[in-house]
Amino acid sequence: MSVDGGSKCTLTAINSTIANTGGEGYGSYAIGNVAEHFLGCTFDVGDYALIHWGASAHYGDSTAEAVANLNDLLKLGLTAAELKKLPERLTVIRAGRFMVLWYAAGSVTIDGGTRVRTGKTAFMCKAVAGSVTVDGSGGASITAGNGVIFQLMDTDRPSSVAVSGKPWKTETIGTYTEPTGSPTKSSTWDTTTAQATDARASFTDISLAGDFYNAVRGGGTANLQGQNLVLTFDHSAVEGVISATTVKHRVSTITSAEYRQISEVTNTPGAVVNNGVIVTLGSGSTWTVTGTSYISALTLASDATVQAPSGKTVTLVVDGTETAIKPGNSYTGALTLTVV
Known part of the structure; x- marks a missing residue:
């Protein structure tokens, strides 16, 4: 799921699975002031869930309210009956290495019951004004496989x-x-x-x-x-x-x-x-x-x-x-x- 070469685009996935095989690959790429929304999605990726080049990304539950808001904002065309039938799911992120890699300033928001589990560091920021906001009131959790939640480095x-x-x-x-x-x-x-x-x-x-x-x-x-x-x-x-x-x-x-040695460091x-x-x-x-x-x-x-x-x-x-x-x-x- 990628935005590459556009400007001020919006990418939305609801109750979807984003996965790759072979033990490598990313789930999403965000560049050009894009806004990405993942509600009720499951990520199974080999490397990074998100590669961040200056954008905003939101991971949350596909609640009726959240989906209806996106439906109105983006004019998705979902009818009231379709919205009512949509199952409410939480987002699950399983990344073989990292959750987010920032190469440019941008934000990530995690809320609802979103569960993040990474094989290595959860949040990897390369000397830019990356930001992450996590609201755990709905059960959101962060588990980093190597015990490092946030790494800021050159x-x-x-x-x-x-x-x-x-x-x-x-x-x-x-x-x-x-x-x-x-x-x-x-x-x-x-x-x-x-x-x-x-x-x-x-x-x-x-x-x-x-x-x-x-x-x-x-x-x-x-x-x-x-x-x-x-x-x-x-x-x-x-x-x-x-x-x-x-x-x-x-x-x-x-x-x-x-x-594959990029981001692989000891502190x-x-x-x-x-x-x-x-x-x-x-x-x-x-x-x-x-x-x-x-x-x-x-x-x-x-x-x-x-x-x-x-x-x-x-x-x-x-x-x-x-x-x-x-x-x-x-x-x-x-x-x-x-x-x-």
Whole structure:
């Protein structure tokens, strides 16, 4: 299911199955300010459920209200009798590797009873202002096979050029080479305040088990001074590591021949450089810290909690000083949370 080469199109699938065979392939491709709607659908795909090049995508239930709204908006022509007969289903996404791969800014919304299960990282964002909003009040769930829910990192896609005489088509001819050494600290990038170019993830009424990482190097890498990962949890519980990090591929270079090495990385958490991690725990939210986490801002509602797994203790150090974690407080700077 793909929109490629159009502009401001709309793609809709209701109570449908989107699948591919052979262990590879994506479910949907979105480019050109397209709006994609998947209601009551089942995805069985080898690689990515969605490849995102600047669009919006919604995954939810095929409720009578949701389908009727699309019917009116898009003039689908469904009669009242047809709408009444349509079964109400939830969306199920089974992706062999990743749920979403962002190469350009755009949004993803997940709600209703949508169930997401991936073999690897759930949300993979390549240094762009990708955003995901998950409303778990209807039972939506996210399960990441490798334990990483959101990965923000620099692009590792080999470069491409336009094919002569075919401006809509590109050919991948370059080589991605893994950078070495430490990134240069930017003198202009603010890691403690959310900015329009940041990547964002917002979760409401959901329990999550998994990690969130920001590995963007910044300091001029790919002309990028920095990028923050902005995370908001409301009436939610998250158990895992939330941290700035560095990533390492299994190979040092990637060409078109090694395309399946794209996005395949391991993380080593480390202090924030240009890769801020801004965490807000809203009302009724809990973060259970399972390992050392390096972030740049932490805001807690008056009834929010930061805790360690049972039998352990979590400690917060702010700019080198051990600091008590108190509901209702905000902290900025070099924040390190450790569990002992």
